[in-house]
Amino acid sequence: MDIIDRLRRRALPLVALAAGLLALPAHAVPSYARQTGMECSGCHIGAYGPQLTPAGVRFKLGGYTDSDGKDGKIPLSGMLLADASHTRKPQDPAPDHLKSDNNVSFDQASLFVAGRASDNVGGFMQITYDGVARNLALDNTDLRVVASTAIAGHDTLLGLTFNNNPTVQDPFNTLSAWGYPFVAPAAGLGTGGASALIDGGLGGIVAGVSAYTVVDKDWYAELGSYRSMAPQLQSRLGLGRDQQKLDGNAYWRLAWMKDQKKQAWHVGVFGWSARLEPDRTAPGPVDSYRDIGVDAGYQFLGTREHVVTVFGSVTGENLHSGSDGSRSHLLEQRLNASYHWQQTWGASSGLFSTRGSDPAAATRGLLLQADWTPWGKEDSAAPAPLQWLNLKLGAQVWRYGTFAGTHVGASDHDTFSIFAWSTF
Amino acid sequence: MARPTPVIRAALRALACALAGCAASGAAHAAGDAAAGGKVFATECAECHSVKEGKDKKGPSLHGVFGAKAAQREGFVYSEAMRSAGLTWTPANLAAYVSAPAKLVPGGKMKYDGLADAAQRDDLLAYLAATAAR
Numbered sequence: 275m276d277i278i279d280r281l282r283r284r285a286l287p288l289v290a291l292a293a294g295l296l297a298l299p300a301h302a303v304p305s306y307a308r309q310t311g312m313e314c315s316g317c318h319i320g321a322y323g324p325q326l327t328p329a330g331v332r333f334k335l336g337g338y339t340d341s342d343g344k345d346g347k348i349p350l351s352g353m354l355l356a357d358a359s360h361t362r363k364p365q366d367p368a369p370d371h372l373k374s375d376n377n378v379s380f381d382q383a384s385l386f387v388a389g390r391a392s393d394n395v396g397g398f399m400q401i402t403y404d405g406v407a408r409n410l411a412l413d414n415t416d417l418r419v420v421a422s423t424a425i426a427g428h429d430t431l432l433g434l435t436f437n438n439n440p441t442v443q444d445p446f447n448t449l450s451a452w453g454y455p456f457v458a459p460a461a462g463l464g465t466g467g468a469s470a471l472i473d474g475g476l477g478g479i480v481a482g483v484s485a486y487t488v489v490d491k492d493w494y495a496e497l498g499s500y501r502s503m504a505p506q507l508q509s510r511l512g513l514g515r516d517q518q519k520l521d522g523n524a525y526w527r528l529a530w531m532k533d534q535k536k537q538a539w540h541v542g543v544f545g546w547s548a549r550l551e552p553d554r555t556a557p558g559p560v561d562s563y564r565d566i567g568v569d570a571g572y573q574f575l576g577t578r579e580h581v582v583t584v585f586g587s588v589t590g591e592n593l594h595s596g597s598d599g600s601r602s603h604l605l606e607q608r609l610n611a612s613y614h615w616q617q618t619w620g621a622s623s624g625l626f627s628t629r630g631s632d633p634a635a636a637t638r639g640l641l642l643q644a645d646w647t648p649w650g651k652e653d654s655a656a657p658a659p660l661q662w663l664n665l666k667l668g669a670q671v672w673r674y675g676t677f678a679g680t681h682v683g684a685s686d687h688d689t690f691s692i693f694a695w696s697t698f
Numbered sequence: 699m700a701r702p703t704p705v706i707r708a709a710l711r712a713l714a715c716a717l718a719g720c721a722a723s724g725a726a727h728a729a730g731d732a733a734a735g736g737k738v739f740a741t742e743c744a745e746c747h748s749v750k751e752g753k754d755k756k757g758p759s760l761h762g763v764f765g766a767k768a769a770q771r772e773g774f775v776y777s778e779a780m781r782s783a784g785l786t787w788t789p790a791n792l793a794a795y796v797s798a799p800a801k802l803v804p805g806g807k808m809k810y811d812g813l814a815d816a817a818q819r820d821d822l823l824a825y826l827a828a829t830a831a832r
Contacts, residue, residue, distance in 0.1 A: 311755040316745040329745050332809070342756050343775030343807075535741050577740035652748060652755075 303388045303398060304662040304697055305351040306333070307650075311342035314650030314664050319573070319583055320614040321650035322666045323697070324452045327575065328533035331445040335488050337420035337433055338389065338396035349389025352698050355381040356405075359459035359691035369461045371406045377461040380405035384413060395419050397436075406460045411512030413478070414442050414451065431488040439477035440500060440525050443484060446540050448569035448587040450474045454610040454624045455641055455670070459691035462672060465626040466637025470591040470604055472525075472546040472565040479503050479516045484525060494542070496527040505554075517555055523548035529569075541570040552597075559596025566590055567606075581614040591630075604630035610641075618654070620645045620668075634679035642671045663698045730817075735825025738818045742810075749829040757808060762830045763787050779805035792826070793819050 303323070307314055310333070315321035317330030326334065333340050341347075357379060364374035372379065382405055388398035397417035403410045420433040441449035450473040458464055469475065484498025500523055505515040529542030545566040552561060567589035574582040591604040610624035622643045629636040645668030649656045656663040669692045677684040739749070746757040753759045758774040768785035769776040783803050785791050795802045796819050798812040813819050 312745060313755075316755075327745075340756070340809075342754070575741070577737045578744070579740075652744070652750075652753070 303351045303386050304664060305347070305349050305386065305388045306338065308662060309341045309347050309349070309389050311344075313652050313655070315578065315617045315652075318650075319581055319612065319617075320620045320645070320647055320666075321617040322647045322664060322695075324456055325447045325454075325583065325612075326445065326452075327573070328531075328535075328538045331531065331533075332491075334445050335420075335431060335433065335486075335494070337394065337418035338398065339393055339418075339420060341390060347389065349387055351386040351388055353382070353384040353386070353696065355383075355457065355693065355695045357381055357457075357459045357691050357693040359461045359689055361461070361686075362688040363686040365461070365463075365687075371408070372461045375461075377459075379460045381460045394421055409512055411478070412438070414439050416443050425489075428490050430490075433486045433488075435484045435486065435496075435498070436481070437484075438479075438481050438503075439474070440472055440480070440482065440546055441474075441544075442477070443486075443496070443498075444527065444544075445494065446529065446531075446542065446569065446571055446585075448542075448571055448585050448608070449544060449567075451477065453587070453608060454585065454612075454622070455643065457668070457670075457693055457695060459670070459689060459693070462689045462691065463674075463677070463687050465606075465639070466628050466635075467678060468604060468628050468630065468632070468635035468637070470565050470589050470606055471548060471550070471563045472544075472567075472591075473589065473606060476500070476502070476516075476518070476520070479508055479513055479518075480520060482525065486527075492530055492532060494527070494529040494531060496525075498525045499523055500525065500548075502554075517553045519551040519554040521549035521551060521560055536574070536576055538573045538575065539571070541568075543568050561596050562594040564592045578617055579615070581617065582612070584609075584611045586610070602631040604628065604632075604635060617651055618647055620647065632679075636676050636679045637674065638676040639672060639674040639684075641673075644669050660698070663696065666693075666695045668693050668695070730820035730822070730824030732821070732824040732828040734818075735821035735823065735828075738813070738822045739825055742813055742818075742822070746808075746810075749826065760826055760829070763792070764789070764827055764830055777803075777805065777807040779803050780807075789823055792823055796822060 306317070313321070317327055317333055319325040319327060359377050361375050366374060368374035382402050384400050384402045386398055386400050390396035395418070399415045400413035401410070402413040416435055416437040418433055418435050420431060422431050424430060435443040437443050439451055442451040444452065447453060480500040480502050482498050482500030484496050486494065486496035488494050500520055502518060502520045505517060509515050523546065525546045527542065527544045529540055531540035532538065548563045549560045550563060551557065567587055569587035571585040572583065586609040589606040593602045607627040608624065610622060612620060612622035614620045624641045626641070627638045645666055647664070647666045648654060650664040655661040672689040674684040674687045675681065677687050746755050747760050748755055749760050751759060751761040754771070754774050758771045764787060766787050768783055768787060769781040780803055791802070796813050799806060799808045799810050813822065
């Protein structure tokens with residue numbers, strides 16, 4: 275397989291993003307706040323999703339079923355996102371559906387069906403209209419069945435998650451579906467064109483189930499597998515017609531977490547081993563992916579006046595091409611930190627690095643973000659009757675030291691953006 | 699002079715309380731530091747509880763909780779275990795509940811392991827007493 279071909283295949287996830295096949299993930303979902311009686315700040319750092327506090331982690335692992343005990347809550351939420359961006363030099367070619375520079379775009383509108391069906395069943399389903407690609411599609415979905423019990427004297431939560439995007443079920447904000455940055459400009463270049471399969475490579479176009487357990491609130495283990503959606507089904511769901519087909523695969527996760535109220539920790543390992551047919555219309559040798567990573571996170575929560583988080587992950591991928599027997603590898607490193615004051619004013623930064631056996635896969639950079647979230651707290655909800663409305667306004671600066679394997683001209687891709695993001 | 703240990707402070711407060719006849723009032727924890735208790739509340743409790751009158755979250759408002767009978771807030775959905783516990787929130791019961799909720803009310807729905815630090819519990823109760831007086 276030549277470099278161009280390999281890069282093209284690795285770039286598929288971003289192409290899919292641009293085409294609206296997998297819009298931005300679900301974030302703060304106010305229907306959960308209505309369900310639980312808690313403010314957004316109870317479950318989310320900075321009073322806005324998707325970064326979870328320990329309470330948010332418990333809510334998710336508990337199958338989104340926790341509530342204040344009152345019936346009659348409507349499990350619907352909405353989300354709107356728009357941004358404006360400027361790149362140091364105009365992009366050539368221009369991004370699909372956008373200008374080469376100075377774009378103002380309505381990025382997406384999402385409807386969430388999100389809530390509990392019973393004490394043991396809950397979840398969310400996101401349907402997204404991509405305002406750039408002008409496409410309506412099924413977005414992230416995570417449906418759960420849970421049960422609590424005691425095994426050998428240990429409090430044990432047992433659960434099943436049915437989802438359509440590997441890592442969307444993960445309770446920590448280190449893996450791809452919920453990792454930093456939580457929002458990015460539609461015309462931006464993100465963390466580069468190369469990414470591991472587990473990093474959104476098949477997000478949205480697969481369906482899978484994982485069994486998981488949480489033991490004594492500290493240990494989390496998960497094992498699951500995925501199947502590719504048939505192209506006809508993808509098409510009906512607004513997802514295009516991807517012809518890749520998963521064969522045998524195993525997704526797994528093990529983590530230790532500790533909620534000490536003033537601070538919280540987690541450290542874990544994860545992986546996805548998958549055999550993938552490049553083109554189901556032309557059966558032939560399959561490619562074998564072995565993705566494995568480590569991650570860790572720390573949150574200083576204190577009285578919630580000053581909140582600091584530090585998260586990081588390293589993901590390695592080994593790819594064995596079935597067609598020519600070649601082997602290649604990729605290494606993704608992410609490190610980010612944030613500070614929030616009064617759960618309202620936020621500043622965050624992230625270092626990202628991707629490199630591999632393919633020199634053209636290398637991208638390194640830095641992201642800086644400042645944001646303001648006026649509502650979503652007990653003392654600062656939006657005015658009635660819009661008290662469930664939440665809003666985040668922010669600005670980002672993306673700086674690239676290496677892009678697509680070269681330092682030369684990397685800074686041409688530097689991007690400044692502002693965004694407005696609302697949930698209700 | 700060294701600060702009394704939490705045990706000695708509690709004993710002194712219990713003695714003072716017995717002399718003053720204040721068993722069911724927040725005054726029993728006036729010796730706690732309400733300001734420090736506010737921080738304990740923010741760290742340990744505020745995700746699920748408010749001290750504002752009538753402001754229920756996942757847990758009920760704790761405004762005026764001292765001396766109140768358990769499971770009596772109108773409109774809040776309590777667990778059967780809490781409804782049948784027959785508790786009155788005396789300082790002693792509150793301290794015991796905050797210390798180990800599942801021990802005092804087995805089968806209750808509060809998902810909180812408990813606050814082990816006795817001094818922090820005293821501060822927290824002082825804060826709750828102070829908010830009721832506002």
